[in-house]
Every structure is written in structure tokens, then in C-alpha cells.
Amino acid sequence: MNRARVFSLVALAALVVAGGESAFVRQLMPVAERSAITDTSGRALGLHGFSTAGSAKSSVDGLPRFTEADLARENADMGTNFVRFLISWRAVEPQPGIYDQAYLAEVETRVDWFAKQGYHVMLDMHQDLWGTEIVPGMGIGNGAPGWATYTDGLPIGQHDMWELYYLDAGVIRAFDNFWNTTGTHPELMDHYVNAWKAVATQFASNPTVIAYDLMNEPFGGTLQGPAFEAGPLTNLYQQSLDAIRTVDPDSWACLEPQAMGVNWGLPSGLGVVTDSRPGEARVAFCPHLYPLAMDLGGGYSGGSRDMVDATIASWIGNTKRTAARLGNVPIILGEFGLDTTLPGALDYVDTVYAQMDGIHAGVAYWSRDNGLWGPYDTDGVTARNLVAAIDRPYLRAVAGTLQTLSSAPDRLEFSFTPDAAAAAPTELYLPAVGFPHGAAVDGATIAHWDTSRRILTLDAPGNPAATQNIVVVAA
Numbered sequence: 001m002n003r004a005r006v007f008s009l010v011a012l013a014a015l016v017v018a019g020g021e022s023a024f025v026r027q028l029m030p031v032a033e034r035s036a037i038t039d040t041s042g043r044a045l046g047l048h049g050f051s052t053a054g055s056a057k058s059s060v061d062g063l064p065r066f067t068e069a070d071l072a073r074e075n076a077d078m079g080t081n082f083v084r085f086l087i088s089w090r091a092v093e094p095q096p097g098i099y100d101q102a103y104l105a106e107v108e109t110r111v112d113w114f115a116k117q118g119y120h121v122m123l124d125m126h127q128d129l130w131g132t133e134i135v136p137g138m139g140i141g142n143g144a145p146g147w148a149t150y151t152d153g154l155p156i157g158q159h160d161m162w163e164l165y166y167l168d169a170g171v172i173r174a175f176d177n178f179w180n181t182t183g184t185h186p187e188l189m190d191h192y193v194n195a196w197k198a199v200a201t202q203f204a205s206n207p208t209v210i211a212y213d214l215m216n217e218p219f220g221g222t223l224q225g226p227a228f229e230a231g232p233l234t235n236l237y238q239q240s241l242d243a244i245r246t247v248d249p250d251s252w253a254c255l256e257p258q259a260m261g262v263n264w265g266l267p268s269g270l271g272v273v274t275d276s277r278p279g280e281a282r283v284a285f286c287p288h289l290y291p292l293a294m295d296l297g298g299g300y301s302g303g304s305r306d307m308v309d310a311t312i313a314s315w316i317g318n319t320k321r322t323a324a325r326l327g328n329v330p331i332i333l334g335e336f337g338l339d340t341t342l343p344g345a346l347d348y349v350d351t352v353y354a355q356m357d358g359i360h361a362g363v364a365y366w367s368r369d370n371g372l373w374g375p376y377d378t379d380g381v382t383a384r385n386l387v388a389a390i391d392r393p394y395l396r397a398v399a400g401t402l403q404t405l406s407s408a409p410d411r412l413e414f415s416f417t418p419d420a421a422a423a424a425p426t427e428l429y430l431p432a433v434g435f436p437h438g439a440a441v442d443g444a445t446i447a448h449w450d451t452s453r454r455i456l457t458l459d460a461p462g463n464p465a466a467t468q469n470i471v472v473v474a475a
């Protein structure tokens, strides 16, 4: 990325930070335990996986170029257990009020692939730059259907850097019409909400789908910062969750902040979304992390590394505060990723996963597509450097409340408060490279070691009342 582009984006971000959280609000942040995303056995889930896949943005059928064999390879190579699966409004609702049941069935076929491998699926209603029809036939954006695209004839230029399209009047207008900032298309948000209801109707009874990521990287058009996030964005999320709950009482709603600024470590002004379900709310906060300094091309080394580390520190603090404000909700890092040929790229990946361990956040790497950002070469088979970086020890599921977690290539250490009501045991994934002969465990007894899937299962603790401190090392 050239410097001019970076600084134009930073200037935009500066506009956003003005409306960010005040120091006074920060003082009020409650310091309380965040809830967890749980499975049907009541275990707190650790989620490691990929966004699958960017190829769905432009495919005719709206599905990613991803096969069951690709999933088997990913599971064998990296032991992942989670997928942020890209779907699109254009495919769900190709004509106003008409829902493509064949498409939803094709998505469910892929969900069943993940189910067979013991994965958890989050469906991501993906968009970038609004939709494919912002400039008919040019395939610039993705997500929204053509019938919901109203640029009102305002100009859209041509840019080498795709992000700069967000500055074009026609793109901004398409978003302004959707968010009803113009007041001329109040029907669009209603359609979006009902599209989510159609998706939730399809998957409400499918336990493999645990969450709905309500909108990818929302953009407010002329509305930026809290005016957008605490206004129409929170309103859309509330309406979407209310509609989902009429058919699906149990899936989590993952709320993304606006991408502008927040991806880069600035605070989010997202408002509280209430959950009508009986019992604990099932809302999660799902920001993305893309340090602007990484875009300077310096990768994760030298001065660029220092700036990236500062961004990560800011991002962690702001993310924790927003998750607390939303109701001490779980956190999923919905996207992070980079060109892994950049200097220090794998150190960056290690740093991000270590930081996510520290806040018990799930992680979906961007993305599962083949090539320089992904785990496999363009042939989809040859493993790239990223495979070894993502093949790392992690907690798949904890039969209680996680208190602390840290990991290294050949060690995983955690503490948790057991929940006697959990109907399944604590599980860990341990890669072959760090645990070639399995594991030795201090603080618990091993119930089972699945050598082929590399899953370690621990016995329930003898004294469930006490916090358990567990250290897992190579045997």
C-alpha cells in the first residue's frame, strides 16, 4: 500500500476517534468475567479456524471454492475446530422477498461437512463496498444484491487500492440509502433483517451452526463513529437478533463494530443489543484486527513492528472495554491476516494468537483462500509457512469457566473453575510438532488421547469446587 493511501485512511480514522469512548466512560467499565460461547454440553468453547472463504465474494453461486477434501486437509494439518463461513445477502435473497432455498441447502451441505469433523460454524453475512452492483459488471464490491443497490447515479471512480472505493460518492450513497440516512429507502434494512430470519429458519435446528455474524465490516457512509455504530448499526443488529429469535432461540449473534478505525485499534461506539431469549444473553463481540502499520509493507519487523505492537495493545484494551459494555460478552477475533511473505509475518501470527489466548477470544484467520495470505499455495495442496504457525496447541472445550490460558508450541497452561453440570469433558488439541509422543499433564488425569485427531481429553476433577490449574507438556 502506498503512503498516500495509508495517510488518507488514517485521516479518516482521526475523524472517527473524535467520537470514540471518553476517558470518563472507561472509568465506569465494570471489571467482570466475560461469558463464553458454549456447546450443547455446556462447555466453554475455544474456537480456532479460518474465514472460508473470500472466493465466495464473487462466485456465481455465492459458495466458496472449498471442498470436503480441503476441510479434511485443514483438519489433519492444523486441527482447527471453527469456521467463519461466508454467505451473502445477494445469494440468500436474489429478488426482494424471494429466498433461495437451494442456496441455503447448499450452505447446509457444507455445514454438514464441518459437522462430520467436529467443527463449529459461524455464518458471516459478508459484504465489502456494499455489493457487486455498485458498478454493474465490474465485480468491485460484494454482499448486497443489485436490487438493494442505490448509488443514485453518483460517481464511482477507478482505484488500484480497493479500500479507496469507500471514499466514492456513489458507494457512500449506497450505504446512506441502506442505513436510511437519506430517508428514501427505509425498506432495505427490513429486507436485510428478514434475510437473516430466512437463514436462521434454515439452521435453527442445526447444532453445528453456533453463531451468526450479522454484518461483515459495517460501513456507515456519511455516518461514522458512534453516530453510526450506536445509531443505525446497533438498531439493525437489534432488529436482526429480534427476528432471528422468532425462529432460533440459541445461536449467538456476533456483532462487528465498524471496520473504519476499529480494525486499526481505535475504540468502538457500538451500543448494547438485548437478547429476548430466556436465560443468558447470547451476544458476542467480533471485531477484526488489521494494524495500519502492517499496510506500510514493513511487516512485523523494526519500526513497523513497534507500531503494530502499539496497535495490538490499543485494540486489546478497546475490545475488552467494548465487550464489557455490551454485557461482558464473549470475544471472537473475526478476522486477522497478512501476506505471510512479509518480514516477521509468522512472529505476528504468534503474537496475535498469544494475545487472543490472554483474552480467551476465538480466532478466525483471514483467510482460507489459497495464496500468499493463506495456508496453502495456489494449488490448494502445497502447505505454506502459515500451516505450521496455525497448527498450535489450544483448548477446544472447557468443562467450566476458563480463568487463565497461555500456550507455547510444546506447552499449554490453563486454569478453570469446573462446572459439574457440563455434560462432556475438557478437550485440548495438541499438534504433532510439539507433542510427537503425546502429553504429560500436571493438575488433571488423562481420560483419552486420540492420536489420529490429536485431541486430549481430561477426566473431570475430583474436587470440582476448586479452581483447577493444569499444565500440559510434551510426553
Ligand SMILES: CN(C)c1ccc(C(=O)NC[C@H]2N[C@H](CO)[C@@H](O)[C@@H]2O)cc1
Binding pocket: 009, 128, 163, 166, 216, 217, 219, 259, 260, 263, 290, 335, 366
Ligand atoms: C475504509 N474502510 C471502510 C475500510 C478499509 C480497509 C478495510 C480492510 O482492510 N479490511 C480488512 C480485510 N477484511 C476484508 C474482508 O472482510 C478483506 O477484504 C480485507 O482485506 C476495511 C474497510
